[in-house]
Amino acid sequence: MSNDNLLPSGLPRIESLEMRGIVKKFPGVLANDHVDFDVKAGEIHALLGENGAGKSTLMKILYGLYHPEEGGIYLNGRPITINSPTDSLNHGIGMIHQHFMLVDNLTVAENVALGLKSSREPRLDLDVVSARVRELADKYGLRVDPDTVISKMAVGERQRVEIVKALYRGAALLVLDEPTAVLTPQEVDDLFVIFRQMAADGHALIFISHKLDEIFALTDRVTVLRDGRVTGAVLTSETNKNKLANMMVGREVSLTRERPSVTPGKxxxxxxxxxxxxxxxxxxxxxxxxxxxxxxxxxxxxxxxxxxxxxxxxxxxxxxxxxxxxxxxxxxxxxxxxxxxxxxxxxxxxxxxxxxxVIKDFSVAENFILQDHVRPPFAKGIFLNFKQIAAHAQELINAFSIKTPSRETLVKNLSGGNIQKLILARELARxxxxxxxxxxxxxxxxxxxxxxxxxxxxxxxxxxxxxxxxxxxxxxxxxxxxxxxxxxxxxxxxxxxxxxxxxxxxxxxxxxxxxxxxxxxxxxxx
Amino acid sequence: MNLPFTITFEKRVADIPKWLPAATSIGSVIVAFIVSGVILKMIGGEPLRVAKFFYEATFGSWATFSDTIVKATPLIMVGLACAVAFKMKLWNIGAEGQFYIGAFAASLVVLIPMVSPDSPKVVVIGLMIIMGMLGGAIWGFFPGYLKARFQVNEIITTLMLNYIAVLWNNFWIFDRWSDAGFQMTPAFEKSAWLPRVTDYAREYGTFIDGGGGLANFMTSIGLERISGMTLHLGVAFGLVAAVVMWWIFDRSRWGYEIKLIGDNPKAARYAGLNITRNIVLVMMVSGALAGLAGMSEITGVVHRLQERISPGYGFTGIIVAWLAKLNPFAVIIVAILFGALIVAGREIQPSGLSQLLQGIILFMVISSDVLLRYKVRLVRAQAAVEAA
Known part of the structure; x- marks a missing residue:
C-alpha cells in the first residue's frame, strides 16, 4: 500500500466511509433498523445477508436511490448527503451491478463514455477515453482493450469492463453486488486477484454475496444483516462458515446436504x-x-x-x-x-x-392455481371456487412455510425466496x-x-x-x-x-x- | 436551484391500500376541476358561476338528469367494452367503429327488413340487440384475429377500422337508404323504438294528477312530471352489462384467464392457456359491447340510422375505462360524469369548455398513476446532517 493519498487512478482515496444508525422504513417493514456499517481504504468488507435482510436497501441508500429516515453517512469523518446516484459518484462511490449495465453493440470506450460529458462538446472524445481506459487497465492489470465491441467479449471480460467503467468515473470505493454470479470458477479466481490488488492499492471495497466460500476467499471483515438489523460484525479470520450462516438465518442451518442413497428406478x-x-x-x-x-x-x-x-x-x-x-x-x-x-x-x-x-400482479392464492384453475375443485362450472382456492393456498403456505402477510398479498411484494417456495409448492402439489x-x-x-x-x-x-x-x-x-x-x-x-x-x-x-x-x-x- | 427540500419518488414495495386507486381517481377529477377553473379565470370567465350553471344543466332537475343519463348510457357500454380489452392489455381503440357497425347491423333488422315492422316489440328489439352485438363483435374479430395470428398491432388496426366503419355507414345512409336526400334513413317503425320514460307520461301523468300515495311521493321528490323525459331502456342494458362484466372479471375462470394473459402472456402459455383464442374472444366481446351501445343509441334516441350518431363515444369510452380503473361499477359512475360533460358542453359557451375539462381529467388521471406506483416524499436537504 502506498502512503500517499492517491490511488493508482490518480484520485484521492476514501479513507473511511461510515453509515451510522441508518433507519429505513417501508410500509409494514423496517428494512434497515439502526444499521451501522463502515469500510476503510485498503479493505474488503463483506455485506452478508439473506434476501430481504436489508442489504440492497442499505446500498441503495449509499447510492442515493433511497433516503433514510434516520442516520447519516460520513465520508472521511465528515457528514455528506447523497440524494442521487450522481451525488454518490461525485463522492467517489461506484457500483458494479450483478447484471452488467453495458450496451452490447458498442465498444468498451463507447460504453465508458456513455452518459459522460465529452472534453470537447459537442464532439466525442473517444480517443481521450480510450487512452484513459488503456491507462487504467494497465495500472490495475485488467486486460481490457478499449476498442473491442462488448458483444464479442466473454462474461469475465465484461465484468472487467464494468470495473474499468467505475474507475473511470472516479470510484475510490466500489460496491460489488454479487459480482461472481455469472462466472466460471476460473474466472472467479482471476477476478478475486484483481479485487485484492485494488484493495492493496488503497481502494475500499464492499462485497455483497451470499456465497460463504467467497467471503472467506476474499474479504477482511464481514457484517451480517438479518431482518434489517446487524446481527454480526466480525473479522473474517475470526469466524467460520457455520457461525456466519447462523447469524444470517438466526438458527442452526446445515450447509451440507444429506443425500441418502437411492437406487434409481426406471x-x-x-x-x-x-x-x-x-x-x-x-x-x-x-x-x-x-x-x-x-x-x-x-x-x-x-x-x-x-x-x-x-x-x-x-x-x-x-x-x-x-x-x-x-x-x-x-x-x-x-x-x-x-x-x-x-x-x-x-x-x-x-x-x-x-x-x-408467477403473475406479479396476482395474489398468492391466484398464483397457486395457474395450471389448475380449469379443473375442480378450483373451477365450478364457468366460475372459480374461491373457497377451495383459499383453502388450497393456506394449505401450501403452511406446508412450505411461505412467508407472506396473507394469501391475498400480491406476489410482487414477496421476497425472491418466498416466490421460489411458492413455485416449488405449486409444482410439487401437482x-x-x-x-x-x-x-x-x-x-x-x-x-x-x-x-x-x-x-x-x-x-x-x-x-x-x-x-x-x-x-x-x-x-x-x-x-x-x-x-x-x-x-x-x-x-x-x-x-x-x-x-x-x-x-x-x-x-x-x-x-x-x-x-x-x-x-x-x-x-x-x- | 436551492430548495429547502427535495421531492423524492420511492417505489412502493408493499400492497397498496384498497381505497387508494379510488381516492386518486376522485382526487384527480377534483384537481382537474380546479385547474379548469383557474384556466377559466385566466381567460376572464367566472368559474363559480360556470360551475353552478354546469350543475344545473346536468343534475339540476330530473329532466336534465335524465338527459345526462341518456348521454351516459352509450358511455357505460363503450367504457365496459374498453375495460374488457384493456384488462388483457389489448389496446382496442376501435370502439367508435364497433359502435357504428353495431348501429348499422341493428338497423338491418328494420331496413332490409328482417322481420315485419308489425312484429311485437320484443321480437324486433331482441333481434336488433343480437344483430348490434354481432356487428360489433365482427368488427372486433378482425383486429383480434390479426393480432393473435400475425401479431399485427391492434392499436393501428382498430383505429383504421373506425374510419372504415364511419364511411361504410355513410355510404348506406347517403346512397342507399337516404330519406329524401338527407344523410339519414327514414325513421324506424315504433316497434323498433326502445321504451322511453316519456312514452309513459300520459298513463302515469294522469296517475299523478289524480293524487294518492304514489303521486304524493313523486311530488315530494320533485318528479311531478315525466313527460319529455328522454331516459330509455338502453341504460338497463348498460347496467346489466356492468353486472355481467363484473361477474366475468371477478368470479369466472375466464376473467382469471383474461387477467393472466394480460399480466404475463409467457406464464399464461406455460399454464396451458390458448392465448390466440382468448385474444380473439376478448376483442369480440369488446366489440359486441360497443355494438350494443350503437344499437341502443339508434333505437333509444334517434330512431333511425344517421350520420354522426356518436360524438366520439368510442374514444370517450377509453377515458371512461381508464378513469374507472377497469372496474365495471366505477365505469357506470364515470360514464355519468362524462355524460354530464357532454350535456353541459351543449349548454355552456364556449362549448369547447367541456372538452377542455375532459382532456384535463384524463391528463390528471394518467399522471395520478404515479401515486399508485411510487410514494412521494419530501426530504429536507439537511435532514441527513441534522439527524446525526
Whole structure:
C-alpha cells in the first residue's frame, strides 16, 4: 500500500466511509433498523445477508436511490448527503451491478463514455477515453482493450469492463453486488486477484454475496444483516462458515446436504438427439442425449447462456424441438403443448421466476392455481371456487412455510425466496413424475435454499426424476447424482457425483471436451 | 436551484391500500376541476358561476338528469367494452367503429327488413340487440384475429377500422337508404323504438294528477312530471352489462384467464392457456359491447340510422375505462360524469369548455398513476446532517 493519498487512478482515496444508525422504513417493514456499517481504504468488507435482510436497501441508500429516515453517512469523518446516484459518484462511490449495465453493440470506450460529458462538446472524445481506459487497465492489470465491441467479449471480460467503467468515473470505493454470479470458477479466481490488488492499492471495497466460500476467499471483515438489523460484525479470520450462516438465518442451518442413497428406478425422462434453433435460426441445442431416472437428480452445469434455458423449455413444450425426440415414460412427448406436458406428469420451475413462473400482479392464492384453475375443485362450472382456492393456498403456505402477510398479498411484494417456495409448492402439489428445476435457488437466501434443497432431495427419495439446471456449481455438486455440462448448446461431458471436482467442471464449462488432457495441462500450469 | 427540500419518488414495495386507486381517481377529477377553473379565470370567465350553471344543466332537475343519463348510457357500454380489452392489455381503440357497425347491423333488422315492422316489440328489439352485438363483435374479430395470428398491432388496426366503419355507414345512409336526400334513413317503425320514460307520461301523468300515495311521493321528490323525459331502456342494458362484466372479471375462470394473459402472456402459455383464442374472444366481446351501445343509441334516441350518431363515444369510452380503473361499477359512475360533460358542453359557451375539462381529467388521471406506483416524499436537504 502506498502512503500517499492517491490511488493508482490518480484520485484521492476514501479513507473511511461510515453509515451510522441508518433507519429505513417501508410500509409494514423496517428494512434497515439502526444499521451501522463502515469500510476503510485498503479493505474488503463483506455485506452478508439473506434476501430481504436489508442489504440492497442499505446500498441503495449509499447510492442515493433511497433516503433514510434516520442516520447519516460520513465520508472521511465528515457528514455528506447523497440524494442521487450522481451525488454518490461525485463522492467517489461506484457500483458494479450483478447484471452488467453495458450496451452490447458498442465498444468498451463507447460504453465508458456513455452518459459522460465529452472534453470537447459537442464532439466525442473517444480517443481521450480510450487512452484513459488503456491507462487504467494497465495500472490495475485488467486486460481490457478499449476498442473491442462488448458483444464479442466473454462474461469475465465484461465484468472487467464494468470495473474499468467505475474507475473511470472516479470510484475510490466500489460496491460489488454479487459480482461472481455469472462466472466460471476460473474466472472467479482471476477476478478475486484483481479485487485484492485494488484493495492493496488503497481502494475500499464492499462485497455483497451470499456465497460463504467467497467471503472467506476474499474479504477482511464481514457484517451480517438479518431482518434489517446487524446481527454480526466480525473479522473474517475470526469466524467460520457455520457461525456466519447462523447469524444470517438466526438458527442452526446445515450447509451440507444429506443425500441418502437411492437406487434409481426406471428412466422417466429421455432426450434422444435433441436439437433446436432459436427465432433467428441459430442452433441453441445440438444433439442432446440425456436420461433422468426415477429417484435421481441429474445436474446440468454450465456458464449462463449456453443452452440451459432452451433445454428446459424444449422439455416443457415452450421451445420447438427441431430434431430428435423427447420421451416421458417411453411415450413420445416431443413438441407437445405445455398443458399436455403437465398432464403427462411434468413440473417445471422456470429460471426467470418473475417472468415465467408467477403473475406479479396476482395474489398468492391466484398464483397457486395457474395450471389448475380449469379443473375442480378450483373451477365450478364457468366460475372459480374461491373457497377451495383459499383453502388450497393456506394449505401450501403452511406446508412450505411461505412467508407472506396473507394469501391475498400480491406476489410482487414477496421476497425472491418466498416466490421460489411458492413455485416449488405449486409444482410439487401437482404430484409430478418428472420435474425440471431451473436455477431453483438463484437469488434465494440460505434458509430458503436449504429448504428447497431438502424438498428436492425428499422428492428424490420418493422417486421423482429431477433435472436440475443450475449455474451454481456448489448446488449442482451437492445435489446431483450425475452432472452433465452444457457449452454452446452441446453436452461437453458427464461426470458422476464423485468425479465432479470444480476443476473438471470448470474446464468442461469453458468448452474443453478432452478433459483428461486438459486436467494434465491445468495441473502443469499450476 | 436551492430548495429547502427535495421531492423524492420511492417505489412502493408493499400492497397498496384498497381505497387508494379510488381516492386518486376522485382526487384527480377534483384537481382537474380546479385547474379548469383557474384556466377559466385566466381567460376572464367566472368559474363559480360556470360551475353552478354546469350543475344545473346536468343534475339540476330530473329532466336534465335524465338527459345526462341518456348521454351516459352509450358511455357505460363503450367504457365496459374498453375495460374488457384493456384488462388483457389489448389496446382496442376501435370502439367508435364497433359502435357504428353495431348501429348499422341493428338497423338491418328494420331496413332490409328482417322481420315485419308489425312484429311485437320484443321480437324486433331482441333481434336488433343480437344483430348490434354481432356487428360489433365482427368488427372486433378482425383486429383480434390479426393480432393473435400475425401479431399485427391492434392499436393501428382498430383505429383504421373506425374510419372504415364511419364511411361504410355513410355510404348506406347517403346512397342507399337516404330519406329524401338527407344523410339519414327514414325513421324506424315504433316497434323498433326502445321504451322511453316519456312514452309513459300520459298513463302515469294522469296517475299523478289524480293524487294518492304514489303521486304524493313523486311530488315530494320533485318528479311531478315525466313527460319529455328522454331516459330509455338502453341504460338497463348498460347496467346489466356492468353486472355481467363484473361477474366475468371477478368470479369466472375466464376473467382469471383474461387477467393472466394480460399480466404475463409467457406464464399464461406455460399454464396451458390458448392465448390466440382468448385474444380473439376478448376483442369480440369488446366489440359486441360497443355494438350494443350503437344499437341502443339508434333505437333509444334517434330512431333511425344517421350520420354522426356518436360524438366520439368510442374514444370517450377509453377515458371512461381508464378513469374507472377497469372496474365495471366505477365505469357506470364515470360514464355519468362524462355524460354530464357532454350535456353541459351543449349548454355552456364556449362549448369547447367541456372538452377542455375532459382532456384535463384524463391528463390528471394518467399522471395520478404515479401515486399508485411510487410514494412521494419530501426530504429536507439537511435532514441527513441534522439527524446525526
Amino acid at each position: 428412466a422417466r425422462l429421455k432426450l434422444e438427439n435433441v436439437s433446436a434453433v432459436n427465432e433467428d435460426g441459430q442452433p441453441v441445442l445440438i444433439n442432446i442425449n440425456l436420461v433422468v431416472r426415477s429417484g435421481e437428480i441429474v445436474g446440468v452445469a454450465g456458464v449462463s447462456g449456453n443452452g440451459q434455458r432452451p433445454l428446459a423449455e424444449a422439455i416443457a413444450g415452450l421451445q420447438r424441438v427441431g430434431n430428435g425426440r423427447v420421451l416421458m415414460d417411453d411415450q413420445d412427448v416431443t413438441n407437445l403443448a405445455p398443458a399436455q406436458m403437465f398432464d403427462a406428469g411434468l413440473a417445471y420451475i422456470p429460471e426467470e421466476r418473475m417472468h415465467d413462473g 404430484q409430478p413424475r418428472v420435474i425440471i428445476a431451473a436455477q431453483p435457488t438463484r437469488g434465494v437466501d440460505i434458509g430458503a435454499t436449504e429448504y428447497i434443497h431438502a424438498q428436492l432431495l425428499k422428492q428424490r427419495s420418493a422417486g421423482l426424476a429431477t433435472l436440475l439446471i443450475s449455474e451454481d456449481l456448489d448446488e449442482v455438486k451437492a445435489l446431483s447424482d450425475r452432472i452433465v455440462v452444457l457449452f454452446g448448446g452441446e453436452i461437453m461431458g458427464e461426470l458422476s457425483h464423485e468425479e465432479a471436482t470444480p476443476e473438471k467442471l470448470g474446464l468442461l464449462m469453458a468448452g474443453e471436451r478432452e478433459i483428461e488432457k486438459m486436467i494434465y495441462t491445468f495441473d502443469k500450469g499450476r
